[in-house]
Amino acid sequence: MAISSLILLLLLLTAAAYLIAKRRALQTVGGRRNASQLNSLPSHYGALAAIWCVVPALVLLLLWGVLEGPVIDRQVAAQLDPATLDGGNVNLLLNQAQNLVASGRIDSETDPLRRGLAEHYRDLQDRSGLLRSVLAIALAVIGTAFACSRITRTLRARTRVERFMLGVLAASASVAILTTLGIVLSVLFEAMQFFREVPPTDFLFGTVWSPQTAIRADQVGASGSFGAIPLFVGTLLISAIALTVAVPIGLMSAIYLSEYAHASVRSVAKPVMEVLAGIPTVVYGFFAVLTVAPAIRRLGESIGLSVASESALAAGLVMGIMIIPFVSSLSDDVIKAVPQALRDGSFGLGATKSETIRQVVFPAALPGIVGSILLAASRAIGETMIVVMAAGLSANLTINPLEAVTTVTVQIVTLLTGDQEFDSAKTLAAFALGLMLFFTTLLLNVFALHVVRKYREQYE
Amino acid sequence: MNSFTDAALPATDSTATTKEAPDLDAQLAKFTGTVGNVRVDNAKMSMTGVDVHYGDAQAIHNVDLDLGKNEVMAMIGPSGCGKSTFLRCLNRMNDTIESCKVAGSLTLDGEDIYERNQDVVLLRARVGIVFQKPNPFPKSIYDNVAYGPRIHGLAASKSELDDIVEQSLKRASLWSEVADRLDNPGTGLSGGQQQRLCIARTIAVSPEVILMDEPCSALDPIATAKIEELIDELGKNYTIAIVTHSMQQAARVSDRTAYFHLGRLVEVGVTNDIFTNPTHQLTENYITGRFG
Numbered sequence: 001m002a003i004s005s006l007i008l009l010l011l012l013l014t015a016a017a018y019l020i021a022k023r024r025a026l027q028t029v030g031g032r033r034n035a036s037q038l039n040s041l042p043s044h045y046g047a048l049a050a051i052w053c054v055v056p057a058l059v060l061l062l063l064w065g066v067l068e069g070p071v072i073d074r075q076v077a078a079q080l081d082p083a084t085l086d087g088g089n090v091n092l093l094l095n096q097a098q099n100l101v102a103s104g105r106i107d108s109e110t111d112p113l114r115r116g117l118a119e120h121y122r123d124l125q126d127r128s129g130l131l132r133s134v135l136a137i138a139l140a141v142i143g144t145a146f147a148c149s150r151i152t153r154t155l156r157a158r159t160r161v162e163r164f165m166l167g168v169l170a171a172s173a174s175v176a177i178l179t180t181l182g183i184v185l186s187v188l189f190e191a192m193q194f195f196r197e198v199p200p201t202d203f204l205f206g207t208v209w210s211p212q213t214a215i216r217a218d219q220v221g222a223s224g225s226f227g228a229i230p231l232f233v234g235t236l237l238i239s240a241i242a243l244t245v246a247v248p249i250g251l252m253s254a255i256y257l258s259e260y261a262h263a264s265v266r267s268v269a270k271p272v273m274e275v276l277a278g279i280p281t282v283v284y285g286f287f288a289v290l291t292v293a294p295a296i297r298r299l300g301e302s303i304g305l306s307v308a309s310e311s312a313l314a315a316g317l318v319m320g321i322m323i324i325p326f327v328s329s330l331s332d333d334v335i336k337a338v339p340q341a342l343r344d345g346s347f348g349l350g351a352t353k354s355e356t357i358r359q360v361v362f363p364a365a366l367p368g369i370v371g372s373i374l375l376a377a378s379r380a381i382g383e384t385m386i387v388v389m390a391a392g393l394s395a396n397l398t399i400n401p402l403e404a405v406t407t408v409t410v411q412i413v414t415l416l417t418g419d420q421e422f423d424s425a426k427t428l429a430a431f432a433l434g435l436m437l438f439f440t441t442l443l444l445n446v447f448a449l450h451v452v453r454k455y456r457e458q459y460e
Numbered sequence: 461m462n463s464f465t466d467a468a469l470p471a472t473d474s475t476a477t478t479k480e481a482p483d484l485d486a487q488l489a490k491f492t493g494t495v496g497n498v499r500v501d502n503a504k505m506s507m508t509g510v511d512v513h514y515g516d517a518q519a520i521h522n523v524d525l526d527l528g529k530n531e532v533m534a535m536i537g538p539s540g541c542g543k544s545t546f547l548r549c550l551n552r553m554n555d556t557i558e559s560c561k562v563a564g565s566l567t568l569d570g571e572d573i574y575e576r577n578q579d580v581v582l583l584r585a586r587v588g589i590v591f592q593k594p595n596p597f598p599k600s601i602y603d604n605v606a607y608g609p610r611i612h613g614l615a616a617s618k619s620e621l622d623d624i625v626e627q628s629l630k631r632a633s634l635w636s637e638v639a640d641r642l643d644n645p646g647t648g649l650s651g652g653q654q655q656r657l658c659i660a661r662t663i664a665v666s667p668e669v670i671l672m673d674e675p676c677s678a679l680d681p682i683a684t685a686k687i688e689e690l691i692d693e694l695g696k697n698y699t700i701a702i703v704t705h706s707m708q709q710a711a712r713v714s715d716r717t718a719y720f721h722l723g724r725l726v727e728v729g730v731t732n733d734i735f736t737n738p739t740h741q742l743t744e745n746y747i748t749g750r751f752g
Contacts, residue, residue, distance in 0.1 A: 339595070340556075341591060341593060341595040342595055342597060342598075343556070344553065344556070344589075344591060344595065345591065345595040345596075345597065345658065345661075346597070346607070347553065347556060347584065348551065348553060348584055348588060348589040348590075348591070348662070349584065349585070349588065349607060349608040349611070349661065349662065349665055350581045350582065350583075350584035350585035350588075350608065350611070350612060350665060351581070351607075351608075351611050352581050352611075355611050359597075359607065359611070360597050360598075360607075363598060363599070364597075364598045
């Protein structure tokens with residue numbers, strides 16, 4: 001039976017279990033009129049039976065999915081007599097057999113050894129599928145029967161269902177945490193491989209980034225240099241430009257929207273500003289390349305400055321515009337959330353609107369505002385596309401915004417695109433950069449949490 | 461006519477009558493105009509023909525009332541009778557509510573406070589307000605009190621500002637409790653202390669009139685007693701209008717009492733007279749606990 005129809009059948013069984021258990025619970029007290037004599041609502045009994053029906057069966061399917069492949073492989077391999085192997089190794093043969101089964105092309109032209117293996121393989125798979133379906137359905141039925149047999153007037157179905165739901169909620173919460181952990185570990189291991197080839201001090205404090213490794217020993221310019229400082233300076237430069245644009249504009253528009261704008265203006269202006277956040281970064285990228293960068297260049301030349309055609313300024317400005325809504329929208333929400341009583345208190349002392357905003361509302365909203373700025377900053381540091389298109393690839397160590405710079409994310413992209421060998425320092429450098437970037441944003445977040453907590457203590 | 465002792469009638473009496481909702485039309489029909497003398501000789505604020513609308517709903521109907529200089533005026537009445545709305549008109553706090561429209565004449569020392577070129581900022585510096593719930597700013601105790609003097613530029617130097625803060629806290633009888641922790645956040649104080657901090661904050665701008673909107677309703681009896689003492693003391697130098705739900709409080713702290721009902725000013729008089737010898741049937745019903 002195909003897995004999809006099996007799951008459909010299980011769901012039908014679950015629904016049936018729910019209805020049966022509900023009915024049975026009502027029967028134990030003699031009908032719906034006496035439902036209040038039950039320990040829990042009839043639907044709780046139904047839910048309990050449904051859980052008993054579907055969860056063991058799903059666990060079985062999951063385990064089956066994980067274990068089926070290895071078990072079949074071993075059985076097929078056991079059939080092989082090492083003496084009959086004509087030079088090929090076991091894994092290769094197994095793979096070939098699997099491919100034959102998957103493509104369904106087992107015919108008389110296949111050589112007898114592989115054909116035998118493939119047929120055995122297909123046979124085992126068919127039997128495994130049948131066994132799985134039968135076991136799953138049996139488990140579902142047994143589970144339902146078990147749950148139904150235990151239904152009594154005093155069974156605490158509500159507590160049990162709620163405890164199960166608690167488990168589901170906790171499991172969902174841990175998915176995000178485990179994923180983060182997994183990502184960090186995978187990056188960490190690759191980065192450690194990199195640091196085996198390049199000393200960490202060279203990476204952290206080196207000022208030259210030129211990630212070339214030799215493929216042949218006699219290659220020109222093969223002495224790779226992996227100093228990450230130019231990349232981090234470039235990232236910080238562009239992020240700083242972006243925040244310089246986004247923070248004042250975003251905050252001022254948030255104050256205007258939340259405190260001054262009429263409700264009708266706000267209801268139009270806020271969604272329109274949020275559209276900015278929805279524009280794909282590629283589109284921002286070619287806006288930067290085709291419009292902003294040439295404009296800056298012309299402007300710079302007209303006052304006698306030399307501006308690179310790909311400049312940090314162009315990328316930073318456009319990125320700043322992109323992150324305005326992060327600052328403005330969130331800040332607007334937190335400013336709106338400051339209690340009216342505080343404003344009234346200030347007005348009641350004869351403060352003007354602007355004094356009230358500057359001295360009472362703004363400090364009270366500060367934790368949320370810092371949070372919004374930090375979110376925007378993380379966004380700026382992690383942004384790639386605009387920088388790839390507008391800031392260039394040359395790793396200059398400079399803080400002159402008119403020159404081309406490159407950022408950590410851009411280098412990760414260039415290191416990992418195209419044909420790469422995954423054991424050279426050049427490719428592994430990407431993981432080291434990713435790890436550094438991860439720690440940078442982590443530090444930023446810890447700092448932000450600290451700031452927010454400090455002020456929250458004071459303001460509550 | 462019932463005597464004042466009837467205010468302590470058994471609670472069963474009032475609950476029995478409040479269950480069947482009082483017939484509003486019948487009550488309104490009884491209203492023919494304010495009973496008692498709304499005017500005083502040395503009026504600090506004088507209101508004539510005040511109407512307040514929230515959108516289409518009229519909250520205050522044609523109210524005339526004077527606040528005498530250095531007088532404590534208590535405003536009492538059942539919930540929703542418009543006493544807080546009326547109070548908030550006196551320093552234009554209702555301006556922040558968009559749908560609120562105020563008509564009639566309201567004067568402070570003879571100047572119309574709703575006149576077009578009246579500076580509402582200066583008005584509120586002269587007519588301060590203390591709210592129902594203590595609302596200290598999320599700042600230190602010192603900064604809470606110094607807030608008003610700073611924005612109005614009342615202190616020329618740091619030492620002068622220190623002086624204003626100390627004097628205000630002393631007059632709000634809070635100084636002894638906070639003198640050694642002026643840098644702590646005002647929000648960390650207890651409810652009663654917070655409310656006295658808000659009063660100190662209001663006094664710090666040296667207002668001429670202080671409005672209090674149920675200043676004790678969020679406080680326990682001990683904190684309430686402290687605030688009442690304070691109102692008694694402040695009444696010597698300030699004109700005070702206080703909205704309260706507690707008739708005992710009105711009786712204890714005020715010189716005159718105004719009874720509001722469904723947006724009308726029903727009766728005004730010297731506090732003792734109102735509580736011992738109410739003239740209007742509605743006033744009598746309220747203070748004897750028949751409804752409200």
